[in-house]
Amino acid sequence: MVNAGKRSGRPRAGEERLSREAILTAALRIVDDEGIDALTMRRLAATLEVNPMSLYHHLPNKAAVLAGLAELVFAGLEQPDPGDSVPWDEQLKVAARRYRNALRAHPNLALQVLSDTSAVSAVVVVVVEPFYRALDRAGLSPRQIFEAANTLVDFIHGFSLGEASVRTENFDLAPDLITRVEQLPAGKAPVLARVVGELGREGLAYDFDSGFESGLATLTSGIAATRRR
Structure with missing residues (x-):
């Protein structure tokens, strides 16, 4: 039968x-x-x-498919150890750029992955080793490595979420921001008003690539200062 x-x-x-x-x-x-x-x-x-x-x-199930997609997209981030031939801070920046590019290549998946703890944990296992390796080479303690890597990954996640939601290379905040600042009561947010006034529309134009590099440089400089303590 x-x-x-x-x-x-x-x-x-x-x-x-x-x-x-x-x-x-x-x-x-x-x-x-x-x-x-x-x-x-x-x-x-x-x-x-x-x-x-x-x-x-x-x-x-669908959850398993999404976890599998995270593995598929981010598996390419695993790279051989470059050793001491590349400075630790450059290794860190390369790892950050590679992770951001992987998220940017699949914005719909990025939005899901970064809001799903099981998917994030699957990604983190693949993603963090290059960060840990570079930070270890910088001479940080295990606690410092853990905290610095978390800060870097959180920065990339937050940046990528913003980038994925906008879906454009440039985000023109200037017109609305300038108008709002001009309408503020006298004496309200004086530093903001001064900065916006001095930069003007052209200076306030936001480019995601430049913004990412600026944030990455700031974080790397902070880590360099930490290792000297």
């Missing part, structure tokens, strides 16, 4: 070539093109032209 819960005969077209990697590649394409909400197990099965139940042999 054939079990009614199982299909007999040859696999449905597409299922013979089904693999975890194929599923994740299709899922990433959906997320990149349409966003996280468009990703369901049924939609994924339809894209791959397979029975939805066949997906569960590889990934048990």
Whole structure:
């Protein structure tokens, strides 16, 4: 007697070539093109032209798919140790830029990953080693390494969330900010008013690449000061 819960005969077209990697590649394409909400197990099965139940042999649910996407996207961040041939602060900056670029390449996934603790933990295991390695080479204590790495990763996460939500290379805050400052009562926020007035619209133009490098330089300088204590 054939079990009614199982299909007999040859696999449905597409299922013979089904693999975890194929599923994740299709899922990433959906997320990149349409966003996280468009990703369901049924939609994924339809894209791959397979029975939805066949997906569960590889990934048990959507949460597992998202964790797998995090691994797929960020696995490339694992790099060989450059040793002492590259200064510790440059190693740190390279690691930060690589992580930011990975998040920027998949903004829809970035927004999900950074708000999902299980996905974040999967990413952190892959991401933090280059940071820890550079900070260790800087001569920091284990506690200092832990705190400095957390600060750097939090900076990149926060920056990437802002970048992903804007979806443009430049964020023109100047017109609205200048108008609001001009409408402030006399004596209200005097330093802000002076800075905005001196910079003007051109000086207030915000470029994400420059902003990231500025923040990264500030953090690296702070870490350098910490190691001298």
